[in-house]
Amino acid sequence: MIFQLLDADYFLKENKPIIRLFGKGENGPVCVYFDDFYPYFYAENLNEIDDKRIKSIEEVEKFIPIGYQKNPVKLKKVTVYNPKDIPILKEEFERRGCKTYEADVLFKYRFMVDHGISGMDWVEVECDKDHTNMTSIPIFHGRSIKKINRDDHVQLKYLSFDIECIILDPNRQIDYSLDPIIMISMAFSPAYKNKKTLVLVAKPIKKNKDNVLDFLGEKEMLEKFLKIVDEYDPDVITGYNINNFDLPYLLKRLEKYKLNQNFGRVKNKAVFTKTFGQTEDTIIVGRIVFDPYQILKRDPMIRLQRYSLDNVAKSLLGDKKIEIDHKDIHTLWEANDVDKLIDYAEKDAELALRLILEKGLMDKFLELSRVSGLLLQDSFGGQTIRIEVRILHEARKDNFVIPNKPDKKEINRRNLEREKKELKGAFVLEPEKGLHANGCTLVLDFQSLYPSLILAYNISPDCVVFNPGSEKVTRSPAGVYFVDKSVREGMFPKILRNVLETRFKIKKEMKNATGEMKRILDAKQQALKIMANSFYGYTGYIRARLYMIDVASSITAYGRENILKTKKMIEEKFPVKVIYMDTDSAFVKTTITDLEEAEKLGNEISKYVTGELKDLKLEFEKIYKTFLILTKKRYAGWKFYRENGQWKDEIDTKGIETVRRDWCPLVSETLENVINIILKEGDVKKAIAYVKGVFNDLQNNRVPIEQLTVVKGITKNIESYEGTLPHIELAKKLKRRNPQSPPAVGDRIPFVIIKGNDMLSKRAEDPNYVKEHNLQIDSEYYTECQLFPPIERILLAVGVTKSEIMGNGHQVSIHDIFLGNKKKKEEVTVLKGIEEFVCQKCKKSYRRMPLSGLCECGGKIVFSYQGNIGEKCVIEK
């Protein structure tokens, strides 16, 4: 039988561990179990021992990959019956001074590693049909298993679902035990009984659509849901934020009604959630739980301000949620006005599914799973485990054993070591700040720098030579010796060579591939790139099994050495200047303005440096016609690149955030425009004029209120906030205005700052209310506190002074007040900052200190900060 491996677990039957593999082949899902495989670990210096938990002890010779070892060491391979006895035995052994290895490898991975199988691999098993009914899918007794090489994937079945619930008491948070689920919507791919979606409703209603089923109550609805999951039998269960909301909620409600909490593919293990501090993970044996929220939030290629389903759908699908204020869910439900609710629920389930299918969210993980060795379900998480499982595979082939994960004592030791030998990072050249026009800036970077270095210099924990003797070694710039690869190719270099070579091959294949195959290949090369780039981080990660600070610091040391060499080489050979470098990239200022010529030079530099350095490849990445750099890691460039032979351009920004949650749209837009004018027109004066125009519009109320609105969420009961925050003050105001439906926890409050004498926070106002009552916007606040600081940073970098921007030498910004106060530091009481200035007598508030030092009414001015008032104030510089 041939199938693709989706999931695995084990259970105990009469003190005998049984491994179960879940897969999918041509004839659908299958389970194959193996009952002749036992857990084991390795022990060093183990004396004779008689213990009924131990099945057998065998003497073996293995290499330990910490430092170079010429000869293997003698170890005992201790095989036991019950995997759960291993951590107990490990403790007992270690207490007696016996070192253990691989004593914390999950049993399912022990099986997979020993049989050379990765998650999502195609496998061939010899097996017999079994007639027990412990699974909901056909089950077989396996006799042998081997991997087969196949790149394709079986069609997976997806069920996306979303629950709606009502909070019976709007003044508290959701309570799983009290608040009922009123609807469950589902979206299927492929369709279920010819239906792409289905909505279950927890009370009898008048149905207007044929994909709606109504029930007597919540319990009956839940029963039907379980039945549908069982019948449809999805491989993947998905939905937006199901891991932290829908799944745990569902389980609690099933528990309440004493319903079978088992909608996985086995009958003897219920679905359960693991709670780790904040996050929860739900395990459904035999199926895969895939949460697009969790995936998107962690995807470095997709950067969004917010990851709400609505926002994500808008940015990635050009679609959106159906609008229902969640306070209205209860009302609509009580009023039996459920049609819109049904559409709302249906849409949510659909959107989550569309995200996965249309954006190919699963592709990368299918490949990452194969490349790393992890089961698909585990490939969504951290990088460490990816490397470790791959290392285990590799170690087995080469007769190595891998250390356990470090315990508290070991982590302590590593932390102490770190204080002594600090881990020096990458080299960053102090940039030549400002605008670089009149000549293109060429950007070049090393292709996979750290992986290439590991490969080139045989950097690996098993190659470190502590006391160099007769072996051929190389000394890294960090002063660490590594055995030459002619003596032994290290474990890391060996894996990386394979990973990089495979990636190179795939990128070549991709050029001729089309359609589905091209997508798979692209996902595969991405997965390989992710793997390759994880190794450096791994060596310096304190919890890594193969952590060695000497290895990590050798990698960065070689990196620094090579990039400095590169700078010298470029500047000696070409009439250019390197104006900035960071880790693996070089920014080269030329005097060339013609794009074709710049391109030619870029290619020449790339070819020259690559030729000189041999093991490394410096790639010509892009041309910036103009380049603006503020500080290390913060810059913008007018990028030119070719697409189908044609020159295209765009503005590239790094580290200069034009979008931030606490900035109103006006700030983002103005900032973007300022950068555009400077880069594309090279006209700083025009940029200043533009900024002045915006200031002017603000003063004269010509800026639409939407442009000034900031949105912030309420995260807890509004009475329990300690400081005074604008959106919370506004929420209190809104509650007073409309006590029937006050803002609740989780609501997002849009606000603007209006003119007035109160402190800043008290002047937050609802934009609609402002419009209706024709209130005045505090344009000074928007100028000084919102617009000015980010714009100032940009303009100062191109040599503009403050008064040039403000256009009035007499105006003093709040920063000047800070500086002015610094001298008086010794006689001062403490406020931790200044938000504004308040008259002690009439309470009028000022954004800036009045020039006279007194209020109009003659009262004394004091400082105000976060609702506190003080006569004096310390501002640390």
Next chain:
DNA sequence: TCGCGACGGGG
């Protein structure tokens, strides 16, 4: 500037 604690998504 750094370290710590809270929050995110969902209804």
Next chain:
DNA sequence: GTGTACGTCGCGA
């Protein structure tokens, strides 16, 4: 489950 854990942001020191 041969367990114990994420990233980012804002705040206070």
